[in-house]
Amino acid sequence: MVSLVRTFIENNPHEGEQILNDIELCVDNMIEHPDEINQLFQRNQQLLKCIGVSIPEIDNIIETLLKKNISTKITGAGGGGCLIALTHSFTKEEILDLLKDHPIKSVQFVQCGVEGLKEEQTFFS
Numbered sequence: 139m140v141s142l143v144r145t146f147i148e149n150n151p152h153e154g155e156q157i158l159n160d161i162e163l164c165v166d167n168m169i170e171h172p173d174e175i176n177q178l179f180q181r182n183q184q185l186l187k188c189i190g191v192s193i194p195e196i197d198n199i200i201e202t203l204l205k206k207n208i209s210t211k212i213t214g215a216g217g218g219g220c221l222i223a224l225t226h227s228f229t230k231e232e233i234l235d236l237l238k239d240h241p242i243k244s245v246q247f248v249q250c251g252v253e254g255l256k257e258e259q260t261f262f263s
Contacts, residue, residue: 183200
C-alpha cells in the first residue's frame with residue numbers, strides 16, 4: 139500500500155499533496171471538533187479512496203453501512219485489512235445482520251464512554 143500511495147503522489151504531485159494535507163486536516167478536526175466526526179470520517183474515507191488504499195470489497199461494506207448512516211473508514215494501511223465504524227443507534231446483532239453478506243472474518247465491538255474502552259469480539263464462521 140505504501141508503494142501505491144508513493145506512486146500516486148509521484149504521478150500526481152499537486153493532487154497528492156493536497157489529498158495528504160486534507161487527510162491531516164480531517165484528523166486534526168476530529169480531535170478539535172468531535173461533534174463533526176461522522177462527516178469527517180466520510181471525507182477521510184473519500185480521500186483514502188482517491189489515493190488508492192481502498193478495494194471494492196471495502197467500498198461495498200462502507201456503502202452498506204452508510205445507507206444506515208453508519209460512518210465507516212479504513213484504518214491501518216488500507217488494502218482491505220481493517221475498518222472502523224461509528225454508531226450508537228444499532229445493536230451488535232443489527233450490525234452483524236447488515237454485514238452478513240460481506241466477506242468479513244471478524245468483527246470487534248468497542249464501547250467508548252466514561253468507563254473507558256470495553257472490547258468484545260465476534261467471529262464469523
